[in-house]
Amino acid sequence: MANQFTDQSDLLIGGEWKAASNGTYEIINPATEEVVALAPNASREDGFAAAAAARAAQPAWEALGFEKRSALLLKAAEAIRARSKELLPLVIAETGATARVGSQMQVPVTADRFERYAKDPRAVLQTPLLPAATMASPLAPGGLIGGMVNRQPVGVAACITSYNFPLVNMAGKVAPALAAGNSVVIKPAPQDPLAVIELVRILDEVGFPEGVVNLVVGEGADAAAALVDSVDVDMVSFTGSTEVGSRIMEASGKTMKRLLLELGGKGAALVLEDADVKAAIGCIQSVWAFHSGQICTAPTRAVVHRSLVDQVVEGLKMVAPYLKVGDPTSMETIVGPVISAAQRARIEAHIASAAGEGGEVVVGGTRPDFERGFYVNPTLIVGTNDMTVAREEIFGPVITLIPFDDEEEGIAIANDTPFGLYDYVFSKDGATAFRVAKRLKAGHVGINTAQRNHDAPFGGFKMSGVGRDGGDYGLLAYSEPQAIIWTT
Numbered sequence: 001m002a003n004q005f006t007d008q009s010d011l012l013i014g015g016e017w018k019a020a021s022n023g024t025y026e027i028i029n030p031a032t033e034e035v036v037a038l039a040p041n042a043s044r045e046d047g048f049a050a051a052a053a054a055r056a057a058q059p060a061w062e063a064l065g066f067e068k069r070s071a072l073l074l075k076a077a078e079a080i081r082a083r084s085k086e087l088l089p090l091v092i093a094e095t096g097a098t099a100r101v102g103s104q105m106q107v108p109v110t111a112d113r114f115e116r117y118a119k120d121p122r123a124v125l126q127t128p129l130l131p132a133a134t135m136a137s138p139l140a141p142g143g144l145i146g147g148m149v150n151r152q153p154v155g156v157a158a159c160i161t162s163y164n165f166p167l168v169n170m171a172g173k174v175a176p177a178l179a180a181g182n183s184v185v186i187k188p189a190p191q192d193p194l195a196v197i198e199l200v201r202i203l204d205e206v207g208f209p210e211g212v213v214n215l216v217v218g219e220g221a222d223a224a225a226a227l228v229d230s231v232d233v234d235m236v237s238f239t240g241s242t243e244v245g246s247r248i249m250e251a252s253g254k255t256m257k258r259l260l261l262e263l264g265g266k267g268a269a270l271v272l273e274d275a276d277v278k279a280a281i282g283c284i285q286s287v288w289a290f291h292s293g294q295i296c297t298a299p300t301r302a303v304v305h306r307s308l309v310d311q312v313v314e315g316l317k318m319v320a321p322y323l324k325v326g327d328p329t330s331m332e333t334i335v336g337p338v339i340s341a342a343q344r345a346r347i348e349a350h351i352a353s354a355a356g357e358g359g360e361v362v363v364g365g366t367r368p369d370f371e372r373g374f375y376v377n378p379t380l381i382v383g384t385n386d387m388t389v390a391r392e393e394i395f396g397p398v399i400t401l402i403p404f405d406d407e408e409e410g411i412a413i414a415n416d417t418p419f420g421l422y423d424y425v426f427s428k429d430g431a432t433a434f435r436v437a438k439r440l441k442a443g444h445v446g447i448n449t450a451q452r453n454h455d456a457p458f459g460g461f462k463m464s465g466v467g468r469d470g471g472d473y474g475l476l477a478y479s480e481p482q483a484i485i486w487t488t
Helices: 044-063 066-082 084-095 099-116 166-179 194-206 222-229 242-255 277-284 306-322 341-356 407-415 430-437 472-477
Strands: 010-013 016-019 024-028 035-040 126-134 143-153 156-160 183-187 213-215 235-239 258-262 268-271 301-305 360-363 379-382 398-404 422-426 444-447 479-487
Touching (some): 035 084, 035 194, 044 143, 044 213, 044 222, 066 099, 066 166, 066 194, 156 166, 156 222, 166 183, 166 235, 166 472, 183 222, 194 213, 222 242, 235 242, 268 277, 268 407, 277 301, 277 306, 277 422, 301 306, 301 407, 306 379, 306 398, 341 360, 341 379, 341 398, 398 407, 472 479
Parallel strands (some): 156 183, 156 235, 183 213, 268 301, 268 422, 422 444
Antiparallel strands (some): 010 016, 010 213, 024 035, 126 143, 143 479
């Protein structure tokens, strides 16, 4: 059977589309197990070449000025929107994202992020300091000393993303990096790079100067490892697993790279005794309904006051049958496949481990009866926070429910995890919810909602990563503060 989409064999290095050194490899549709298309397979040498090209192009891009950089970012946003009908089927085919998620959260948000960073960045990148009256010293005469913080671009940013939201995650890195005056090397996840390749073609077509935007794609780790090792790369921005992030941090120390690491999560939805149970269930079921649980911010641990456990369990049991599992191209489908056979096997192994650790599977735990596709039914496991399914990030449609008896125990359970990315608190008392939220060791806390504020700083505590981006924080992440001081 012919591939569904156009095969890709080229990388973009220094303004030239050239064949990847290691040929091509197959991208598999998670829903059909058919080949979507071929993707270029870069070598370590390709990674070094892309980094060198970005290094050569960066000074001129920085000197170009924010007006011209902003104009190109805005053109990119317009071009992405114009191509959305082409990009959406490709995103669905290679990621398994449902049509609902793809049409609302994948392609449109990608364009929005380029438009967001087309705004004048000077209010963030150039900030005044209050004058300071300073006594004379052996160092210098006294006086009223003024100053400002001028944020310079880091230089060359390697942008490496995960497979769950390939376009959106990449836009969230590339757009602020370019706006701040950096050049970039784009390295998408190996499982689904095709839409990102099309994104890079759009950036090339709208007129970004040669070498400012570079692309390497690879089935293995060689190209990404080259970017981490290259002396031409000043910063690594990575979204993915904590295991890989730890290796990047260790390797980057050799060249003192700046790091933005958005890593794993094991979010707790802390349901207090006075919570609105319906609202809490609405949030918790998003583990099933939103991209099959393949999202680091998902509330995968439902930490529920014991008096409400039966209500929450029964509510989730009622929800599960209405979440249609199946063909992601259908607007009626709520739960699509997970990314690969290997990931499905990993999820199933976690579910199987729960019984031996005292857990009870009360919803799902099986595959749907489909001939093809990497599907896992929505699953709910009741148990303790000591179970493996409660300790490790699963990245699938699996919720672990953990009872608690009082507020202190609930907070302790929520914080008893190596991760600290995104937690949630449910209480009808706003003051109580706010007080509890401040005690949770997580970079984000949602109070009575799973909604996001995209201008908020995004990142995690503990093993969930280093640094923050999002909104103005994205500009800060891809720039270095330089203090400039003068006498008045």
